[in-house]
Amino acid sequence: MSFNDLGLEAELMRAVSAQNYSTPTPIQVEAIPAILAGKDVLAGAQTGTGKTAAFTLPMLQMLNRSNGSDHRPRALVITPTRELAAQVHESIRTYGKYLPLRSTVVFGGVGFHPQAAKLRKGVDILVATPGRLLDHAQQKTVDLSKVEFLVLDEADRMLNMGFLPDIKRILKLLPQKRQNLLFSATYVPEIQKLAFSLLTDPARIQVSRQNAATELVEHKAYTVARTRKRSLLTHLIKTENWDQALIFTRTKRGADRLTKHLIRERVSAQAIHGDKSQSVRTRTLADFKRGKVRILVATDIAARGLDIIELPRVVNFDLPEVPEDYIHRIGRTGRAGSTGVAISLVCFDEGDLLTAVEQVLQQRITIEVIEKFRDEVKTQTWSPGRPAARPAIQRTRPGRRPASGQRRRAY
Ligand code: AMP
Numbered sequence: 001m002s003f004n005d006l007g008l009e010a011e012l013m014r015a016v017s018a019q020n021y022s023t024p025t026p027i028q029v030e031a032i033p034a035i036l037a038g039k040d041v042l043a044g045a046q047t048g049t050g051k052t053a054a055f056t057l058p059m060l061q062m063l064n065r066s067n068g069s070d071h072r073p074r075a076l077v078i079t080p081t082r083e084l085a086a087q088v089h090e091s092i093r094t095y096g097k098y099l100p101l102r103s104t105v106v107f108g109g110v111g112f113h114p115q116a117a118k119l120r121k122g123v124d125i126l127v128a129t130p131g132r133l134l135d136h137a138q139q140k141t142v143d144l145s146k147v148e149f150l151v152l153d154e155a156d157r158m159l160n161m162g163f164l165p166d167i168k169r170i171l172k173l174l175p176q177k178r179q180n181l182l183f184s185a186t187y188v189p190e191i192q193k194l195a196f197s198l199l200t201d202p203a204r205i206q207v208s209r210q211n212a213a214t215e216l217v218e219h220k221a222y223t224v225a226r227t228r229k230r231s232l233l234t235h236l237i238k239t240e241n242w243d244q245a246l247i248f249t250r251t252k253r254g255a256d257r258l259t260k261h262l263i264r265e266r267v268s269a270q271a272i273h274g275d276k277s278q279s280v281r282t283r284t285l286a287d288f289k290r291g292k293v294r295i296l297v298a299t300d301i302a303a304r305g306l307d308i309i310e311l312p313r314v315v316n317f318d319l320p321e322v323p324e325d326y327i328h329r330i331g332r333t334g335r336a337g338s339t340g341v342a343i344s345l346v347c348f349d350e351g352d353l354l355t356a357v358e359q360v361l362q363q364r365i366t367i368e369v370i371e372k373f374r375d376e377v378k379t380q381t382w383s384p385g386r387p388a389a390r391p392a393i394q395r396t397r398p399g400r401r402p403a404s405g406q407r408r409r410a411y
Pocket of ligand 1: 052
């Protein structure tokens with residue numbers, strides 16, 4: 001299947017060629033014709049599958065064909081994080097650069113009024129995070145009554161972050177008749193419920209990452225005493241001469257502490273998390289992408305949607321509490337055909353978390369102990385590499401986080 005077979009117009013094909021994409025990804029093959037046929041879509045796809053182009057290309061085409069003289073947005077794309085919103089908007093600009101469609105993006109953490117001014121001038125496509133979108137709706141700086149095309153991107157993450165009430169409020173502001181697309185990496189019961197209420201006879205599309213986690217990403221774990229994790233990390237960075245790595249910690253404070261430690265050890269590092277202002281987050285990401293910063297330390301939510309091409313390694317300094325987050329985390333490496341390594345630093349009380357990750361991955365992760373760090377490990381109760389020693393965990397509802405009623409700010 002080639003892009004020529006998908007029914008895309010010349011202007012979009014030109015933009016695709018400019019990106020040097022030779023063939024459409026599986027989600028693009030399935031989603032583009034379905035969306036062009038006017039169908040609602042329920043797609044199980046995560047970052048790295050080419051999902052953004054899968055909804056953006058047909059959305060642009062549909063909007064270009066219909067009449068859009070009004071200044072009110074006709075397409076609305078909602079994303080869980082600011083970074084993802086910015087990235088999706090960038091893709092819309094890239095793929096739509098030969099079409100006369102206007103787009104903008106709104107998210108929190110940056111000035112409200114410049115966004116309002118852009119909205120006032122008129123846009124065809126609006127990309128937004130839920131909170132700031134509602135602020136604009138309340139201030140009447142945006143009118144959503146002409147939205148004919150709705151995309152909920154990374155919907156599972158939005159629910160995990162407690163955005164469901166906001167989403168429901170936003171849906172009430174939209175016209176009844178519209179085309180809806182729902183993208184989600186995992187298909188948990190909450191997503192099922194949302195899909196049922198939102199979508200009409202949807203085309204169901206399920207793709208695994210094209211560069212499947214199991215194929216292009218090598219998974220490794222090192223056992224280490226909790227108090228020695230930072231030293232082990234510095235040891236690995238220095239002895240293996242890492243060029244770049246994205247490191248995940250569970251908390252914002254943990255990210256800050258680790259970053260300070262790395263800087264003290266003369267490793268260039270910066271942290272990205274929810275307490276940093278949007279301008280700092282944007283600058284940090286740009287520095288990392290340019291290679292000015294060697295190590296980026298992030299919390300799960302801040303890292304969501306970061307499109308860092310060919311990142312060689314992702315490190316789980318803390319294992320994620322929700323094992324599906326491991327998949328989201330490693331989505332940053334092994335992209336676009338390149339190989340990557342996912343490294344987890346596992347202390348004795350994280351054995352069950354590692355087992356849960358293995359269940360999601362459906363593969364065992366190789367565990368190593370570095371000689372220098374062996375003594376401390378030996379004193380702990382969990383023996384590495386011995387399955388029986390790892391407590392099996394019962395997970396009755398995969399991917400379930402605490403309540404979806406409130407926005408989680410803990411990250
Ligand atoms: P996404 O899953 O939308 O985050 O996309 C992941 C990456 O794949 C982005 O860097 C895109 O530029 C890239 N991409 C999207 N479609 C294709 C394609 N057909 N061929 C090669 N790369 C693509």
